[in-house]
Amino acid sequence: MTEMMSLITEDGSAPAYSGGLSDEALLRCYRTMLLVRAFDDICMKLQRSGRIGFSVPNKGVEGTQVGAASALRSTDLFFPSYRDFGMALYHGVRPAAMMNNMFGNAGDSAKGRQMPVHFSFVDPIKYFSISSPIGTHLPQAVGAAYASTLRGEDTVTLVSFGDGGTSSLGFHSGLNFAGVWKSPVIFLCQNNGWAISCPSEGQTASDGYAIKAKAYGMPGITVDGNDVLAVNQAVAEAAERARRGEGPTLIEAHTYRMGGHSTSDDPTKYVPKEELEAWAAKDPVLRLRRHLDSRGLWSEDLEARLVKECSEEVTAAVREAEAQPAPALETVFSDVYESVPDHLRRQGEQAFDLARRKGDAAAGDGAFPL
């Protein structure tokens, strides 16, 4: 493994941190991480009680998400993975907007068409529509960055993927193109130890993932993914290089998935208990709390207040999402193309007619409006 950058020390201080996060920004990072945890937690409960169908645990990886997001501008482009709640929340996506996706309701920005955790936002940040097929978004990010460059913008594109994602075809073509084009792209590989049940050793024989950058002609950096400051600094440096026209960077963030792969997974079948315990001690929230404390920015009172606020915010998000109806039937047929072709219009009319006869036309279906 290339040498791992880690900045928050045992006692919470971070003398080597040279990044630009102000006290206020640090507190925002911390609050966002607590918000991710609250959001994650309530989604697990909603799934267990059958109110939503699916979720993916984010516990343990919040440091990487928030460290990276906080190093970028809200005008930069995000090509996230499904396990990146903190990137959206840091930049001000409302928990309720995300919760609407979890419920797949009429308020969902993707109209309830996708599974939970497959977010898509254009506001307040460009958070590219998430696809399930792993690795497809890497070359797409490189293309988006090409467009930014061609227009003379100094936008940076961040693409986030897992250790498993490095085995995809898109990893190779994405890094290869970005190297050749000197694209302003940051490839953020979140090595969280597992790709479902496949440990990192089963994914690659190379000594870590950052080293793969060499073959594509770009710098590769390994960073302590549970250290918000280290991730922030690594991403900030990569962003500066990108904005200077010096090309892409591959960053491997060493972190850990502290839950199962998803609500459909039982990690006790394959994750060694000791491994989980060892990583629990390196919890990114604890690490940042220690740092804030060392700077006099943290107190028990603050903690209690933030936890309460975050919990209220996600509870309100659930209430808002549950008040939304299911999407209207026409959403099955719209957005396939910009305008609805005749054959789809006919299929839609038949579907609506049948729904009405069966009595399961929902509120909002109305006359078929295509």
Add this chain to the structure above:
Amino acid sequence: MATLTLLQAVNDALRTKMRQDDSVLVFGEDVGPKGGVFLATEGLTAEFGAKRCFDTPLSEDGIIGTAIGMAANGLRPVCEIQFQDFIFPAFDQIVSEAAKLRYRSGGQYTAPMVIRTPYGGGIRGGLYHSQSGEAYFAHTAGLKVVIPSTPYDAKGLLIAAIEDPDPVLFMEPKALYRSVKGEVPEGHYTVDLSTTRTVREGKDVTVFCYGAMVPVCEKAAAAAAEQGVETHVVDLRTLLPLDEEAVLDAARRTGRVVVVHEAPRFCGFGAEISALIAEHAIEYMEAPVRRVTGFDTPFPNTLEHHYMPDERRVLDAIEATASF
């Protein structure tokens, strides 16, 4: 005889062949210690060791590409693609390579291998955990495409697929994995590929279906019977090569045909059945062929129950065809 779910029957088929033939091996994402995300391969690593049932890196192209090499060099790989929706990175390996190896080498090299993959909707899987992509593959000369709908067939067809000298795409209806149970003989038996199964006899309307649509059509046929319409239901089981004579016989029998699949309509497998009948049995037909299918849209999530053909849609088509 044991009563098994379709999922258990798949597991039983793999175990049966692995016990009988050392050259059979199983690999793919998460199929080892975890036993696969649906548990189809549960216990295989424990019984046969990690050289014969193992996890791979996350690469469908790698999985199927290596399977081709193994098959060409004396093994009988049975690889799993976790969801059929994720098979497309390997489209090239399947379509350009596995399917064409025998032909392009003048029969000197072959790829006797099986690609197992769960397909279809009904689990709230949205766009990418629900698709029925059989038509892409049924368009591929050199490949066989098999879709079981009962535990008995799942085991017998899978064993036949493993023993088959050509590459077989074995698509498993995930909606039926645990919802259908049936008697399954112990040990080795096969169900011939390229044969259809008559699910129910009837003289009025013929319904062609496969996979997860079979139980839906059975229910619709039962409801039609209450109204005095006798439906002849045929499970196609092997889409490629298709038993064309059996299809034509069943069509001629009633002169009225409905074809049902979850996949989108346009260029779907129903179009092939319909064309076959138009070419060879038009003089027997009393009504136009009707198709009940998924819509020509991506697969939705929350509203998937509208997308998937259900008993009501099939019954409507049976009634309209019967009374045409």
